[in-house]
Amino acid sequence: LAWELILPGMGPFDPESPLIFMPGALVGTPAPSSGRVIVCGLSPQAYPYEWYTRSSLGGHWGAMLRFAGYDGLVVTGRALRPVYLCIDDERVEFRDAGVGRQDGSLWGRGLIETQLILREELGADWRVLGIGPAGENRCRYAVVATGTESAAGQGGFAAVMGSKRLKAI
Numbered sequence: 001l002a003w004e005l006i007l008p009g010m011g012p013f014d015p016e017s018p019l020i021f022m023p024g025a026l027v028g029t030p031a032p033s034s035g036r037v038i039v040c041g042l043s044p045q046a047y048p049y050e051w052y053t054r055s056s057l058g059g060h061w062g063a064m065l066r067f068a069g070y071d072g073l074v075v076t077g078r079a080l081r082p083v084y085l086c087i088d089d090e091r092v093e094f095r096d097a098g099v100g101r102q103d104g105s106l107w108g109r110g111l112i113e114t115q116l117i118l119r120e121e122l123g124a125d126w127r128v129l130g131i132g133p134a135g136e137n138r139c140r141y142a143v144v145a146t147g148t149e150s151a152a153g154q155g156g157f158a159a160v161m162g163s164k165r166l167k168a169i
Contacts, residue, residue: 001074002040002052012042012050012156013138013163015078021129021169022072023062037062037152044140045156055152057144061127061169075164082107084118084130084168097167106167108133111145114168130168131158138162 005018019041026034040054065073068089075085082098084106097106103121106114115128127146134142135158142158145151
C-alpha cells in the first residue's frame with residue numbers, strides 16, 4: 001500500500017499522505033502475543049528528512065477493527081473541521097469532534113478524556129484510538145494511543161492525524 005500511495009515529494013502533513021493502520025495477521029484470534037497493530041506512513045518525527053516508518057500498539061483496538069470486518073485502514077485527505085471516524089461494522093462515518101458537538105468539543109482534550117467521552121457516547125464496549133493536544137498541534141513526536149496502556153510512540157503519527165483533523169477512530 002505504501003509503495004502505491006506515497007508519491008515522490010509527498011510530506012507527512014500533505015492531505016493525501018496516507019496513514020495506515022494494519023492489525024497483525026493473528027489479531028483477534030486466541031494466538032498468544034498476537035495483538036499488535038502497525039501504524040505506518042511518512043514520519044514527521046524524522047524531520048528535516050521525513051521518511052516512511054512504522055510504530056506499533058497493542059490493546060483491543062486492532063481486534064475490534066477486525067471484528068468489524070476490516071483487515072486494515074488507510075486514512076487520506078483532510079477534514080474541513082475536527083472529526084472522529086466511527087466504525088460500526090459496515091456503517092463507517094465521520095462525526096463532528098469540534099465545537100458543534102452537543103457535549104462540547106473533543107478537540108483540545110487529552111487522550112484519556114477523549115476516550116472516556118467517546119466510550120460514554122458510544123458504549124462501554126467500544127475501543128477508541130485517539131490523539132491529544134500535542135497531535136492536534138502537529139508536535140512531531142506526539143503519540144497515538146488506545147486505552148491507558150498502549151501507544152504508537154515512534155514516528156509522530158498523532159501529528160499526522162492532527163494535520164488531517166482526525167481526533168479519534
